[in-house]
Amino acid sequence: MLIQKVLMVFSMVIMLSIIIVLKTGSSDAINVSEDYDYYRISQMPETQFFEQYEELSAPVKTVVVYPILTQSAYSWGGIHDFYSGYCETCYVVNIDEFYDPIFSVGAKSFRILEFLGYDVIDDIDIDQDPQILNKYNSVILLHNEFVTQNEFLAITSHPSVVYLYPGIFNSKVKINYDEKSMTLEKGPSFPHSDIKNGFDWVYDNFDMYDNTTCADWEFYKIDNGYMLNCTPEYAIQNSDEMLREIKRLADPGF
Incomplete structure (x- = not known):
């Protein structure tokens, strides 16, 4: 390998x-x-860590969840355009068939972690089979902003999760597998103006999302894991220290 x-x-x-x-x-x-x-x-940010592959390589039974639903929501004419006021009917969107990592999903983190040997599944895998997470000791989320109820419950009930990006679980969507589409059910100011988060999640940290410098980054403890206090999309490509910490949190024996 x-x-x-x-x-x-x-x-x-x-x-x-x-x-x-x-x-x-x-x-x-x-x-x-x-x-x-x-x-x-x-x-190719992963090439930064070629010589440190053995040291930083993935712990056993650790998985990264690729945000295919968030990728779809940020597509042209997607739910993000609906939120931004550019499209009044874009609360229903087709689900992308292939991974096409962009900033909004955590592209650099995905490339680096995949290169380091972390297993990869996506939102669809969890929605269809929530028990799939039981196979893993630890779960790492990227910017999984748009998720289903099944996925939310499966992840928040797992005992060891690393929430690598702020703004996770911001919006709840429902999947129509026959039409290969998803519909926004609940999110910031939708369907009512007083809604802050799609799941009323107590650990919502979307207010940290705009911190992309990560000058004073740290992971802080919550009930079922750790959350990062900034968006690491640029910082992670130059930080072997951050990758060591991710590995340590995913594998306490590291």
Whole structure:
């Protein structure tokens, strides 16, 4: 498994080097090196931790939940557009068929954690089979902002969850599997103006979401795990310390 990851990353690094040379029209070592490092980290943040793979690799029975419903909600003409007032009927949206990591789901964290060997499931897996989480010692959430009632109950009843992004469980949706769509049921100011959170969750920390610098990041304890006090989308790509802490929280024996 490690050898396959090494070969994959090495091939991608070579391709990026060629792209940078073609893009800049120069083979100057200094300029190309600077452009390459910036582009590599922004597009493939996991390559930052190639040499630390063994140290930071995933603990056994730890899973990351990919936010496919949040990805769908942030698509063009999605529920996010409904919230923003751009579309009055966009509270129903088709569910994306494939993973297409974007900022709003926690793309960089997903790429890094997947590279480090963490298992991956998604919202649909949990909604259809809430017991699937019983297979894992720890669960790591990305920006799972839009979730179903089944998923919410399954995650909040699991004893060891790392909530990596603020704003999780912000909106409750219902899935229509026949039409492969989801409908917003409850969220901030919907269907009533006095609603703050789709699940009336006591640990709602959406007010921390805009902190993207994570200068003083920390995980704080809640009933069934730990929550991060900032959005780590940029910080995590340069922080082996944060990745060690995630691993420690997911595996107390680390």
